[in-house]
Amino acid sequence: MKLLPTRLTAIALAAAGIPIEFALAQDAEKPLEKVVITARKRSEPLQEVPVAAKTFSAQTLADENIVDQKSLVARTASASTVEQGASFASEVVLRGAGVGRAVNAETSTGLYRNGAYAAGGNIGGRAFNKMDFFDVQRVEVMRGPQAALYGRGAVGGAMNIINNRPSAVASRALTLTGGPYDSFGMEAIINQPISDAVNIRAGLKTSSSKGGAVRDVTTSEALDSDRFDGARVSMEINPGGSFNYNLMVDGFSESGPSFGVFQYELAKPETRFTRNYNSPARFGRNEWTAIGEGVWDLGGPTVVALTQLKRRKASTSDDFDRFNVVSNANLQRWQRLSDDDMERFGQELRIQGKDGQRLQWLAGAEYLRLKDRFTVDLNGAIARARQQLNKYYGVRRYIYRHVWPVGL
DSSP: HHHHHHHHHHHHHHTTTTHHHHHHHHHHHHHOOOOOOOOTTSSSEEEGSEEEEEEEEHHHHEEEEEESSHHHHHHHHHHEEOOOGGGOEEEEETTTBBOOOOOOOOSEEEEETEEOOOOOSSSSTTTTTTTTTTTTEEEEEESOOOOOHOTTOOOSSSEEEOEEEEEEOOEOOOOEEEEEETTEEEEEEEEOOSSSEEEEEEEEEEEEEOOOOEEEEOOOOOOOEEEEEEEEEEEEEEEEEEEEEEEEEEEEEEEEGGGGGGGGOOOOOOOOOEOOOOOOOOOEEEEEEEEEEEEEEEEEEEEEEEEEEEEEEEEEEHHHHHHEEEEEEOTTTTTEEEHHHEEEEEEEEEEETTTTTTSSOOOEEEEEEEEEEEEEEESSSEEEEEEEEEEEEEEEEEEEEOOOOTTT
């Protein structure tokens, strides 16, 4: 089996009149690209990690136009997306492990950003957002159970988005995009060293679309317009020696179409792109995240402390009878409103052996706390109902791992 590509290559080179010895020598001179992954909580070459994994470099993301969760999943083996219409409600399924649609359910695919758990909450709590995919260094995808190092939420696998950190080289970047329905996007990034020990990186991201694919049947108003505005600031402190600290803070505000915009009666295909609403179908959310990582090299072992704080407030509004595609007169002019107030805190502390040693080891502990209040209101001409669910939990996880390479 391994000889077949070589034979085909030889035939092609001979047909092109290129000496085979020359072509093979040229290929031998090209160094293989070293792909690094942190699947085992340390930077290692991909070929040395016993995990079904794939990495997407910044260049690959740009070349393949991977700009969001949907396009990432489309290029990942054994992965699919459960679509619920609204962008904030899509979910990743790795190796068949998805999530139940129950309120407060956690995703079975671990979603991480810079090593910190990114999922949690209800409205937008089971998917990556646009800010996660802004200014990305690489994306790592680990398929199969990863619970030993990533916790109970990584049954089907784990995805880790790693954003660019500040560097000692000054740089500027500006990207402008445009498209149908008066869509517009802008990304601006600036990296600036402040001193020999401090580097700053900041960025802005904005996008908007006036929509028009789905319109109100009466007013012809576009119902699928959306807008996103976000900002990020990162600071790296590297005084030299054995200590390094990186702090990233970002936030965004987003609005767009909610569930009702994407619901229509299959028996009436003419309603696919038109809606007859008594009230708007919109969602909105405001979210900010802070992630800090400190690394201390003790000369042998290395201590890593990873801290995260995330806060999100989100809401949806849907015309209830259209959202459920029913025509019961008693349900007309009913409105479904939901509010989600989420806060997550995480602290991970680990100590690991020196890289390159024959005995490699890692020990650590992690604490996660989620506070979430999710409220659903049904407002109608007849009655009003309210459902409120509160979720609060803390998780401690202890890790110990050792590897004995063959030949020790």
